[in-house]
Amino acid sequence: xxxxxxxxxxxxxxxxxxxxxxxxxxxxxxxxxxxxxxxxxxxxxxxxxxxxxxxxxxxxxxxxxxxxxxxxxxxxxxxxxxxxxxxxxxxxxxxxxxxxxxxxxxxxxxxxxxxxxxxxxxxxxxxxxxxxxxxxxxxxxxxxxxxxxxxxxxxxxxxxxxxxxxxxxxxxxxxxxxxxxxxxxxxxxxxxxxxxxxxxxxxxxxxxxxxxxxxxxxxxxxxxxxxxxxxxxxxxxxxxxxxxxxxxxxxxxx
Amino acid sequence: xxxxxxxxxxxxxxxxxxxxxxxxxxxxxxxxxxxxxxxxxxxxxxxxxxxxxxxxxxxxxxxxxxxxxxxxxxxxxxxxxxxxxxxxxxxxxxxxxxxxxxxxxxxxxxxxxxxxxxxxxxxxxxxxxxxxxxxxxxxxxxxxxxxxxxxxxxxxxxxxxxxxxxxxxxxxxxxxxxxxxxxxxxxxxxxxxxxxxxxxxxxxxxxxxxxxxxxxxxxxxxxxxxxxxxxxxxxxxxxxxxxxxxxxxxxxxxxxxxxxxx
Numbered sequence: 368x369x370x371x372x373x374x375x376x377x378x379x380x381x382x383x384x385x386x387x388x389x390x391x392x393x394x395x396x397x398x399x400x401x402x403x404x405x406x407x408x409x410x411x412x413x414x415x416x417x418x419x420x421x422x423x424x425x426x427x428x429x430x431x432x433x434x435x436x437x438x439x440x441x442x443x444x445x446x447x448x449x450x451x452x453x454x455x456x457x458x459x460x461x462x463x464x465x466x467x468x469x470x471x472x473x474x475x476x477x478x479x480x481x482x483x484x485x486x487x488x489x490x491x492x493x494x495x496x497x498x499x500x501x502x503x504x505x506x507x508x509x510x511x512x513x514x515x516x517x518x519x520x521x522x523x524x525x526x527x528x529x530x531x532x533x534x535x536x537x538x539x540x541x542x543x544x545x546x547x548x549x550x551x552x553x554x555x556x557x558x559x560x561x562x563x564x565x566x567x568x569x570x571x572x573x574x575x576x577x578x579x580x581x582x583x584x585x586x587x588x589x590x591x592x593x594x595x596x597x598x599x600x601x602x603x604x605x606x607x608x609x610x611x612x613x614x615x616x617x618x619x620x621x
Numbered sequence: 622x623x624x625x626x627x628x629x630x631x632x633x634x635x636x637x638x639x640x641x642x643x644x645x646x647x648x649x650x651x652x653x654x655x656x657x658x659x660x661x662x663x664x665x666x667x668x669x670x671x672x673x674x675x676x677x678x679x680x681x682x683x684x685x686x687x688x689x690x691x692x693x694x695x696x697x698x699x700x701x702x703x704x705x706x707x708x709x710x711x712x713x714x715x716x717x718x719x720x721x722x723x724x725x726x727x728x729x730x731x732x733x734x735x736x737x738x739x740x741x742x743x744x745x746x747x748x749x750x751x752x753x754x755x756x757x758x759x760x761x762x763x764x765x766x767x768x769x770x771x772x773x774x775x776x777x778x779x780x781x782x783x784x785x786x787x788x789x790x791x792x793x794x795x796x797x798x799x800x801x802x803x804x805x806x807x808x809x810x811x812x813x814x815x816x817x818x819x820x821x822x823x824x825x826x827x828x829x830x831x832x833x834x835x836x837x838x839x840x841x842x843x844x845x846x847x848x849x850x851x852x853x854x855x856x857x858x859x860x861x862x863x864x865x866x867x868x869x870x871x872x873x874x875x876x877x878x879x880x881x882x883x
Contacts, residue, residue, distance in 0.1 A: 537849060
């Protein structure tokens with residue numbers, strides 16, 4: 368009885384035992400992989416930089432992981448195997464260095480400032496930061512807890528304005544979603560986000576944006592298996608050609 | 622195991638069944654283990670936490686009521702009538718069950734949003750659902766309705782039409798049959814459907830954040846608050862997550878009690 372059951376179970380048991388080996392096989396090829404954790408706002412530029420990097424390094428694959436900087440930090444803190452970390456703000460990079468997980472001192476590689484994003488036809492006729500204080504306007508900001516929201520609060524304070532948003536979103540993407548759908552009349556996002564969104568939104572510049580400049584730091588991650596390649600990737604980002612990719616996308620120089 | 626079954630279970634099912642139970646249970650244990658108990662009370666009673674919990678309970682109650690009001694007739698039509706294309710209608714009604722909630726939110730946005738299919742007509746009436754609590758309830762109804770319809774339709778089909786036929790033959794009109802025979806017989810199915818709908822509304826995140834936005838006291842329900850708190854205060858997020866788990870367990874537990882009492 369037991370013997371028959373064992374025989375029936377054997378295929379399943381074999382699968383269970385083999386599964387880890389099969390998974391390991393999948394990852395075991397000649398290619399070397401550098402894993403880069405980067406803030407979501409860097410998506411387009413880092414995809415470009417990654418393909419440049421691969422072109423210069425035979426047999427090397429750059430694996431890009433994009434997400435909110437705080438998500439990425441907590442993943443690295445929980446053991447994710449990242450070789451490079453590029454943060455959208457210094458606060459999240461500080462979390463990494465507080466745990467001594469950096470492979471080197473973080474270096475600033477880009478800056479970003481805010482811009483007003485409105486639907487292409489600008490239904491509420493927004494032309495300045497002051498226009499956002501109009502209570503009739505459906506204003507969408509990032510929540511003060513996330514970097515873009517803190518920046519929005521910063522420019523409002525610098526301009527002596529009190530903004531009363533109709534929604535405080537989790538991320539820039541959520542803000543842009545509300546603007547492209549026409550649900551919101553205006554939102555505050557980064558210059559690069561407006562550029563990346565193309566024709567779906569229109570950007571309105573305002574002088575107060577210079578008061579809050581967001582700095583992007585980058586570093587290699589400690590205990591990286593590919594520390595040399597990771598170092599080279601960081602150097603590429605900081606190089607003239609890397610900086611050109613970033614400035615083309617609307618980022619400022621550090 | 623209160624009763625002995627004539628046909629025994631194959632013994633090997635116990636292993637995957639136990640593994641499955643562990644798979645669900647362990648993460649819950651992990652949340653409890655992660656909670657910062659010394660500050661727990663302070664974390665869950667903060668102003669924003671209480672506001673979010675209260676908003677969640679209010680909107681979930683409202684959406685459950687709406688689900689019952691429109692879901693009962695839907696289940697009746699699906700279970701008791703047959704018309705061409707019924708299979709298609711059923712599939713469409715059940716679609717939100719398998720749709721990612723974010724997609725549901727987008728669909729709502731392009732329907733009821735300010736520039737949506739019928740959003741403009743709504744605005745003509747002088748009201749807009751944009752960034753309002755009503756939008757939260759709409760998102761919850763959209764994702765929770767199929768739970769009620771499926772559960773009730775199943776109960777109606779299993780119950781069969783025998784008693785309804787008898788009542789009608791004794792002279793009861795359709796409405797009387799529905800209120801006095803069909804509804805009481807299907808009550809357990811309705812209750813469990815309503816509970817599922819409430820629980821699903823309570824946990825709703827994706828459609829809400831896409832369609833309604835996120836503002837304290839207006840549209841930021843508990844799941845949205847948890848997601849936001851995670852950004853700055855993971856301890857608060859975990860404490861609130863535990864509150865959500867406890868509320869969900871309470872709701873399901875109460876419903877089971879209610880059902881066995883029926």
